Amino acid sequence: MAPEELGASSAEAEEVARARGGDEAAFEALVRRREGDIYRLCLRMLGDRDDAMDASQETFLRVYRALPHFRGEASFRTWVLGIAINVCRTRLVGRARRQGQRRVSLQRGDGEGGEEGVVDIADTAPGPEAHASAGELRAALARALAQLQPEHREVILLHQMTGLEYQAMAAVLGVRVGTVKSRMARARAALRAALEGVWP
Amino acid sequence: MRCEEFRRLLDREGATAAEIGAEHLKACPSCQGELRRWREVEQELAAWGQEEAPPFLHERIMAHIRSEGRRVVRPAVVWWRPVWLMPVLLLVLLAGLGGLGLWRVLRPAAPAGESVTAADATARGDAPAARGDETPGGRAVVPAPPPASAPLVAQRQELPVERRSPKVAGQAKAVVVPPTRPPGEPGEMAAAAREPQGPGGVVADVVTLDRDRAPARPLGEMAEERKAAASLAAAVRREIRCQLLDDRSVPVTTLWLPEDAVPEAGRMWVVRVGEGGAVTVEDESATLLPQVASAIRTRAPQLPPPGRYRLTQAPLPEY
Numbered sequence: 439m440a441p442e443e444l445g446a447s448s449a450e451a452e453e454v455a456r457a458r459g460g461d462e463a464a465f466e467a468l469v470r471r472r473e474g475d476i477y478r479l480c481l482r483m484l485g486d487r488d489d490a491m492d493a494s495q496e497t498f499l500r501v502y503r504a505l506p507h508f509r510g511e512a513s514f515r516t517w518v519l520g521i522a523i524n525v526c527r528t529r530l531v532g533r534a535r536r537q538g539q540r541r542v543s544l545q546r547g548d549g550e551g552g553e554e555g556v557v558d559i560a561d562t563a564p565g566p567e568a569h570a571s572a573g574e575l576r577a578a579l580a581r582a583l584a585q586l587q588p589e590h591r592e593v594i595l596l597h598q599m600t601g602l603e604y605q606a607m608a609a610v611l612g613v614r615v616g617t618v619k620s621r622m623a624r625a626r627a628a629l630r631a632a633l634e635g636v637w638p
Numbered sequence: 639m640r641c642e643e644f645r646r647l648l649d650r651e652g653a654t655a656a657e658i659g660a661e662h663l664k665a666c667p668s669c670q671g672e673l674r675r676w677r678e679v680e681q682e683l684a685a686w687g688q689e690e691a692p693p694f695l696h697e698r699i700m701a702h703i704r705s706e707g708r709r710v711v712r713p714a715v716v717w718w719r720p721v722w723l724m725p726v727l728l729l730v731l732l733a734g735l736g737g738l739g740l741w742r743v744l745r746p747a748a749p750a751g752e753s754v755t756a757a758d759a760t761a762r763g764d765a766p767a768a769r770g771d772e773t774p775g776g777r778a779v780v781p782a783p784p785p786a787s788a789p790l791v792a793q794r795q796e797l798p799v800e801r802r803s804p805k806v807a808g809q810a811k812a813v814v815v816p817p818t819r820p821p822g823e824p825g826e827m828a829a830a831a832r833e834p835q836g837p838g839g840v841v842a843d844v845v846t847l848d849r850d851r852a853p854a855r856p857l858g859e860m861a862e863e864r865k866a867a868a869s870l871a872a873a874v875r876r877e878i879r880c881q882l883l884d885d886r887s888v889p890v891t892t893l894w895l896p897e898d899a900v901p902e903a904g905r906m907w908v909v910r911v912g913e914g915g916a917v918t919v920e921d922e923s924a925t926l927l928p929q930v931a932s933a934i935r936t937r938a939p940q941l942p943p944p945g946r947y948r949l950t951q952a953p954l955p956e957y
Contacts, residue, residue, distance in 0.1 A: 469699055477691040487692075494695060495702040502703050579682050598683035619650070626649040630676065 447513060454514050458505055465505070469498055472515060475600060476522045482595050483526040485584055493529055497522040512609045519600065520610040523592055530588055582632035590625035597622060644669045653677050745864075881952035882909060882934075882942060890942040892952055899930040906948040909934065913944055 450471060456464035476497050481490035500521050508517060583591055596602045596610060604622070608615045639647075639662040647655040648669075656663060656673055663670050878900040881889040901907045907927065908920045919930040934949070935941070 465703075466700055469703075470696055473695055473699060474691040475687075477695055478687060478689055482686060491692070491695060491698065495699050498699045499703055573682075575678060575682050579679060594683070598680055599687040601684070601687065623646075623649040626652065626676075627645075629679070630645075630649070630672070633675070633679070 450514050451510070454505070454508065454510070458508065465502065468501075468514065472518050473498070475515065476518060479519065479522050479595055479600060480526055482580075482583065482599065483523075483588070483591060484529060485580075489529060493522065493525045497525045500525065513606075516602070516606050516609050519596065519602070520612070523596075523610060527588060578633060582629055585632050586625065586628050589621060590628050593618060593622045594625045594629060641666055641669050645672065648672065648676060653680055879952045880949055882938070882947040882949060884942070884945070884947060887948075889952070890947065891938055891940060893934065893938045895930070895933050895937060899927070899933045900951060901949060903951050906950045909947040909949045911941055911944050911947065915941055917941070919949065 450468065453464040453467050453471075457468055473494060477490055477494045480493040480497070481487060484490055484493060497518065501518055504521070508514070512520075583594065586594070592611065593607060596607050597604075602610065604615050604618045607618045607622075611618065613621075639659055641662075644655065644659045644662050644666070647659055651658065653673065653676060659669070663673060876897045877894040878897050880893055880895050880900055882891045882893070883906075884890050901921070905922065907922070907930070909931075910918045910920075912918070915935065917931040917935050919927040919934065921927060930949070
């Protein structure tokens with residue numbers, strides 16, 4: 439961990455302690471520190487800015503409610519990212535239910551760790567490509583990510599976009615590190631396959 | 639290393655696979671292209687992680703938390719939490735139970751199976767007792783509502799009554815008379831006494847109020863009945879059946895007089911009827927009793943011919 443990151447982590451731990459004691463300013467500082475991470479993760483997971491905003495709100499509301507129970511076993515960032523992942527999963531399931539006719543495939547999971555099948559949805563909402571700033575790669579990557587199963591999208595985003603190590607990803611996702619590695623390998627393969635023909 | 643092995647390594651390790659598969663990469667342009675493409679993907683994904691969040695995101699999140707979070711997180715004030723509330727609730731409960739017990743004690747209760755006559759009901763009020771067994775010949779006079787016959791039926795329907803023979807139930811009788819006697823009908827009361835279905839009043843059979851036989855009714859209805867009984871008792875006046883006897887001790891007329899205008903049983907007062915209906919009454923000490931004379935004038939169905947008579951209590955009529 440870099441010294442500046444260590445310092446940030448220390449300051450964050452202090453803010454967490456104050457927020458747990460009812461210090462609203464400390465909690466607001468925590469939100470300000472992590473809202474960008476959470477919003478970007480939600481945006482890429484859900485592919486829609488409005489959904490990402492709502493998911494971010496819900497994430498921090500859950501954080502606010504659960505903060506008295508936060509034991510500090512993982513870092514605050516890891517803990518909040520885990521909550522955000524759960525919020526996104528819930529929203530994706532709800533979206534799949536609401537748009538059942540748009541469900542294009544019901545694929546069984548790859549069997550890793552006995553994981554159940556994951557619904558792969560064709561996101562008809564404005565996709566990540568609609569929000570890509572520029573460039574063919576960005577649009578192609580957003581389109582390819584939207585085609586991935588959520589659990590693959592999660593690990594790609596957590597590792598490549600958020601920069602979590604496998605250990606932290608295991609804490610966020612609540613699985614073993616080995617599971618994270620194998621899931622990551624399948625996610626990369628799926629992403630490469632999705633990019634073939636779209637992006638040379 | 640073959641291309642397939644390098645692709646699996648690339649999937650497993652990402653861009654770091656280049657160090658492991660460096661030899662294969664030197665000889666394989668396809669895998670070099672695949673590695674280059676993946677590095678660009680990683681760079682693009684890392685760039686996504688640097689995107690700015692919307693400027694209003696923070697305020698929106700905090701507003702959401704302030705509006706909903708406080709409501710959720712702050713412990714709700716639970717109504718049963720205050721410590722003082724429990725004793726208050728206990729006191730209210732005890733007061734309610736005490737009131738119920740007091741009501742049970744104070745309400746007029748009859749022993750199970752005991753019949754209560756209408757005269758008994760009147761005796762519970764302030765009116766003098768009208769039980770026939772206590773004062774033979776006693777008679778309760780009750781003001782009747784304006785149609786003469788129908789109201790009594792209605793009154794009987796209101797009260798849980800049971801008709802009995804007067805001989806069985808006693809000598810008390812409840813007589814319903816108009817609330818205000820119309821002038822010119824002074825003898826109506828006596829006619830009513832003779833005729834149970836008389837026009838101005840109805841001689842009622844002795845009625846019994848049997849709580850055990852009465853169907854269960856709401857408490858409110860019973861309370862109304864008690865009120866009605868109390869008003870009935872307040873309206874009751876005792877009258878005694880009397881007779882005017884001629885000089886041969888033959889009854890010439892029968893009339894009902896207030897108990898304070900009647901000689902004691904076995905005693906006689908002298909009544910003189912003069913021309914034009916003048917009536918004077920003297921007791922045994924020759925004291926004039928103008929109130930009794932007035933009562934005779936107004937209550938006798940028909941005044942006897944002028945002459946001297948004796949006023950005495952009459953035996954009860956036979957039914």
